[in-house]
Amino acid sequence: MRPSNKFSKTIAATAGLATTAGLAVAAVCATPASAGTQVTPAGDSVTGTLVGNLVVNVGSFQGTCTISSVSGKIPASPSNVSDGAITVPLGTPTVSNCSINAPLENLTVQVSGNWAITGQYGSPINGYLTIPQNGVYASISGLVSCTGNAAPAGAVTLPGIWTNGTDSVNNPSKVSVVNGTVPVAVSGGGLCPGNTGFASVSATYAVKDTTNPSAPVVIGPYDSTPTTTTTPPSCTTTTTAPPTTTTVPPTTTTAPTTTVVPPTTTTSSGGGTGSAGSLPFLGPLFGSLSGGSAPAAAGPMLTGSCTTSTTTVPTTTVPPTTTTIPTTIQTYPTMTRGSLS
Known part of the structure; x- marks a missing residue:
């Protein structure tokens, strides 16, 4: 029995989304800023490791990946603070050990290009993962062969929620991407999905400081208001001596x-x-x-x-x-x- 065209679309979209979700880890570095944004420790290297499963849904089909990681580096001071948003450059994320809920099909995901996260401090703290154009390539093989590219028309931003931790070993900071939408362009035989599809991604990544594991990666506020020091005018104190009474002895x-x-x-x-x-x-x-x-x-x-x-x-x-x-x-x-x- 040959897989349906709809199934092929699901595979292609899942591949694209799986990679995208892996990159969502980068959002961990994002920092929200109302008055300003600050990411610390400045200049430290960080990694994002998948916690649980990366789940990609396309229609009635679901793809799941269990391994994903991403690495990057927090900008050194003073670039780790900004009046607005801060962009943290990332390397290329990895996504592996993926499967789809369609029998006799295999899903392979490849990620390329320079990824980045942009964030601003707020309530909640929001981090945005930027996926470059054609940043994810996915293919399915089995009864049907199809390929797909994520973000074919340009970079895509996935929203996420950041939670600060207390250290990078026992309680690291986390970023969660919930139902991030990624467009996918699919090509292949007649049973493959159409030219364009969409997938939603949900995942949680633990973000750890690899330079100093005892320190958490923190996204906090930054007050960019310049400090004005007002010097009070100098005060002159005039001391008036009490009147002096001179007693002249009688002559x-x-x-x-x-x-x-x-x-x-x-x-x-x-x-x-x-x-x-x-x-x-x-x-x-x-x-x-x-x-x-x-x-x-x-x-x-x-x-x-x-x-x-x-x-x-x-x-x-x-x-x-x-x-x-x-x-x-x-x-x-x-x-x-x-x-x-």
Whole structure:
């Protein structure tokens, strides 16, 4: 029994999709970026290994591949960060150990060209696998022989979801491609599919850092906003010293004051004018002149007396200057003028 034309189409599409799915691994390197995208560790080599099965569906037929891997390298700094998307170049993926659910048919997949992933950080983190034009060649052999090329009209991008892990050994990061659609061009005999078909691909790949296995491959945000450092204007501090109060000690000025008291004249009278009694010291003189003895003193001898007058000048004190004015009293003797009897 010869396989139907529909079956041939399924084989060709499956081959193309199988390879495409393998390349979807590259999407692992993609990084989403709202404000920006960053893939780390920068410059490290990575591999994507199929987890479970790669499943390709075309109509009612299904192709399954159990082995697939892809390798690449994270761009070195600063190329591992971007304001928008980041492209991670990949080598050529491999897809093998594929089968189809049609009896007596074999499926072979070959991959070629330079593959790449482009990603941007977001929620969820989205990675996009870019398959170059004619990047997958598939053939079926058995009762029917057909060939097919994936992405015959140009590069195709498959969407994927990225999940960051904690390390590259026990919990690596993963990328999942769900129902990625790839166009396929088929050629062959009359039982082969038509000129154009489509296939959907679903697969999950673990992405590991082979340079540093203890580190996970992480797609994270990158803040590309330039940092502006504002230098505050210099401040000048003016220190005002408290007012200084100078206390001048009081000055004592002593001004000598001389008070002149005019002389006081006291006149005393006694006997006759010019008499010897009033001037007893003249008696002997007259006695000697008259040849007789001097008469006895007619009366007491006048005694001169001195009167002392003291004048006190008040002192006025003007704060904070205290002036002490000493008073000097000059005393003149009192002259007593007598009369001769």
